[in-house]
Structures are given as C-alpha cells and as structure tokens.
Amino acid sequence: MIQEIMRDTVFLSQKAEPATPADMPVAQDLLDTLTDHKDGCVGMAANMIGVNKRIIAFDNEGSYMVMFNLEIIKKSEPYETEEGCLSLTGTRKTKRWKCIKVQYQNESFQTRLKTFTGWTAQIIQHEIDHCEGIVI
Template identity: 85%
Template sequence: MIQKIMRDEAFLSQKAEPATLEDLPVAQDLLDTLNAHKAGCVGMAANMIGVNKRIIAFDNEGKYMVMFNPEIIKKSGPYETEEGCLSLTGIRKAKRWQSIKVQYQNEQFQTRFKTFTGWTAQIIQHEIDHCEGVLI
C-alpha cells in the first residue's frame, strides 16, 4: 500500500528498531511507496513512511532491492557530495564512501553480505543514515 511521506523531523531523528519477520508487510509498503515516487526518489527507509524499523528499499541498477537490518561493515574512498530527500526540503552536504560492504538480511531473514559502489552505494548510505536517525 502506498503510504504518506513522513516529514516530522523529531520522528525521523529517532534511531530505528531492528526489523523482524513480522515487518515483511512494511517492506511491501515501502516498495509500493518508492515505486509511486520513482520520478523523484531512488531509495527509502521505513521511517520515511512512519515506521521506525530498520528496513530500506532502493534502486539497485534498475531493480528494487530490500534490506532488513542493514549495517555498513567496510567502507573506502571518502568523498563529499550534496543530497536531497523526499522527507526534507532542500539540499544538504554529506560525506559518502565510493565503496561499501553491507551486512543485511533478505526477505527470508538470512544474513547476506554484498559490496556496492558508486551511485548505488551512495543511495544505501543515505537510507542507512535514516535508520540511524541522521537527517540528510
């Protein structure tokens, strides 16, 4: 179901709770909402639809991917950039990494590891910041 975009900065500043199997419907809502905003949005975290859980969905080279409980465990190649956010107005500066290795759980809650680079890595970092309560 397409959900309303959360704009309350106090809510968005909270650190997300770990996701569980019971949160699978949230992932579908996240995908539906991301798809509805695909013209101006390439990734979303669950708190952007009002659910304080550690779930992200993003465009992974043309195909949406969902991660439960993502954590960046390795990073390299720092750079400075500017980003916008559907939940916030304006553009903000951000420090990002060219390459990241992420530990996460898939839809069956199996632990996975994957390395991402470039634009996809930047999107994931932005969404994980949402999970940490960091406003970008």
C-alpha cells in the same frame, strides 16, 4: 499500499528498531511507496513512511531491492557530495564512501554480505542514515 511521506524531523531523528519477519508488510508498503515516487526518489527507509524499523528499499541498478537490519561493515574512498531527500526540503552537503560492504538480512531473514559502489552505494548510505536517525 502507498503510504504518506513522513516529514516530522523529530520522528525521523529516532534510531530505528530491528526489523523482524512480522515487518514484511512494511517492506511491501515501502516498495509500493518508492515505486509511486520513482520519478523523484531512488531509495527509502521505513521511517520515511512512519515506521521506525531498520528496513530500506532502493533502486539497485534498475530493479528494486529490500534490506533488513543492514549495517556497513567496510567502507573506502570518502568523498563530499550534496543530497536531497523526499522527507526534507532542499539539499544538504554530506560525506559518502565510493565503496561499501554491507551486512544485511534478505526477505527470508538470511544474513548476507554484499559490496556496492558508486551511485548505489551512495543511495544505501543515505538510507542507512535514516535508520540511524541522522537527518541530512
């Protein structure tokens, strides 16, 4: 179900709670909402639709991917960039990493490791910031 975009920075500043299998409907809502905003959005975290859980959905080189309870376990090659966000007005400068290794759980809540680079890595880092309550 397509959800309304959360714009309350107090809510967005809260650190997300771990996701559980009971949160699968949230993941579907996140995908539906991201698909609805595909023209101006490449990734979303659950708090962007008003659910404070550690779930993200993003465009992974042409197909959408959902991750639960993710964290960056390795990063390299820092750079400065500027990003916008569907939940906020304007753009902000931020530091990102060209290469990240992420530990996450898939839709079956199996733990996985995956390395991402470039634009996809940047999207994931932005969404992890949402999970951490970091508003950029």
